Structure formats: structure tokens, C-alpha cells
Amino acid sequence: MRKPLIAGNWKLNKNITESESLARALVTDLADITETDIIIAPIFTALNRVAAIVDGSSIQLAAQNCYPQETGAFTGELSPTMLKDAGCGAIIIGHSERRQLMGETNEFINLKVHATLNSEMQVILCVGETLEERENEEMLEILTAQIKGGLVNVPAEKMQNLVVAYEPVWAIGTGKTASNEQAQEAHSFIRGLIQGLYSPETAEACRILYGGSVKPDNVDGLMAQADIDGALVGGASLKVEDFCRIVKFEKAGH
Ligand code: PGA
DSSP states (O other): OOOOEEEEEOOSOOOHHHHHHHHHHHHHHTTTOOSSEEEEEOOGGGHHHHHHHHTTSSEEEEESOOOSOSSSSOTTOOOHHHHHHTTOSEEEESOHHHHHHSOOOHHHHHHHHHHHHHTTOEEEEEEOOOHHHHHTTOHHHHHHHHHHHHTTTOOGGGGGGEEEEEOOGGGSSSSOOOOHHHHHHHHHHHHHHHHHHSOHHHHHHOOEEEESSOOTTTHHHHHTSTTOOEEEESGGGGSHHHHHHHHTOOOTTO
16 A cells, blocks of 8 residues: 655745745644655755754655755755755756756656665655646657656665655646546556566555645545655645645545
8 A cells, every 4th residue: 555645846936034934834734644654845946944943744855856966066956965965855856847847857757866866865756747748649758768768776675765756847837737538548557667667566555656736625536546645835835724635635546
């Protein structure tokens, strides 16, 4: 059984004071949640202060990016170890905004995956096709390249520290969510890829999150899909009430 995981990607939002107050509100409202893992990813400069707030709570801290080197002449960058030192247990890697805006390639993303796993932190590896790719029927090819490229030389035993987030680019921040069926189809395909690269056991154990306009009103349907194990939430993670409702999604059959 895969434990659900709801992660909030705050992106470039909320200054330090605002991040602290959002984190405080979440710690209070989500104090009794044990059946779902919860992660929040504030801006870099707020990490250390938010770490103090979520310490000992049900909420774990993630960074939104890292650089795949430990230390050295890499002006403006942060290594997984430095982020761990700031209180992070996880790092979001290969988000589509970074792929598109910063030109991150699957090769570079793979280096970050290794650096993060080597620091004994959890990876949230993001993949997803653009609208153009979907319309050109290239979706499966793109997902294959992103999953295989991101996981080059990642050994099976490290896969327990890796979560995949399927985020169709056309659904991010647009208010357009993939239908439950579209999301399930992509998740099932990704699980199949992981099975091909590793084993049925590794694929069964790997959590695959859906991301792209997840909101209180669509989370329950998405979470009812067999291969959807959680959500990576952008916009709605900035609102206490919305994020808490998403974390407390209603399980199918209840
Ligand atoms: P969104 O962002 O929920 O605002 O669409 C999701 C993401 O980019 O992770």
C-alpha cells in the first residue's frame, strides 16, 4: 500500500514573514494528520525559518530546486546538503517551469536526482508533456524520455526515496485539470515504465503524484484513481483552507 503524499509547491510566492504565517496555520490545521504525508516547498530564503515552525509536526519541508554539486565555485547555487542543513528532507527536481524557463535537460535533471539521493533526501521528480506534445501524440514518447532520462543509473534500492510527479504542462496554473481518466492513463503508463526499468515491486511501491490545477473540488476524483498516490499543488497550496481540504481528500468508498 502506498501512503498518500500531498505536496505544496509555493513557487516564487510568499516572503519570509508570509511563509512563516502560512506554515504556522498549516501546522495547526493539519496537526492530527497521520494517514497522509505532507510536504511544503517555500522559497529558499524562508526555508530555515519555516523549518523551525514545522519541526516536530506532521509537515516536512522541501526545496524547489538544487544544484548537483556539493560545494565550490557555483555562484548563486545551492547543493542538496546545504538544503538539508536548512531543514529540507526533499527536493522538487525537473519542474516544468525549470525545464521551460531555465532550459533544464533530462541529463542535468538526472545529475540533480543523483546528488539529492546521495544526500539521503527524497526526490520529487517532475515530468509532463506540453499541449503541443499531447496534440502531436508525442506524450508517451516525452514521458518515456523524461522518466528514463531522469532515472539513468539510479539503483533500485534508491527508488524508495523517489516520488514521481506527473504534471501535464497545459494543466499547470491554467485551471485546466487533466480528467481523472487522462491522469490515470498517464500514471499507469509511468508505473509501467518504472516496472520495465526496475521490477514490479519497485513500480508498485513508487508513489506517483498528479499536479496541475489540483483544487478542493477535483482532488477527490483524482485521488480515487488506482495509480494516483497524491498531488503536487501549486496555486491552491497558498491558501490554508484549500490546501488543508486537499490534504484531507475524501477517500473513495467512504
Ligand atoms: P498549479 O501548479 O497547482 O498552480 O497548477 C502545480 C505545479 O506547478 O506544481
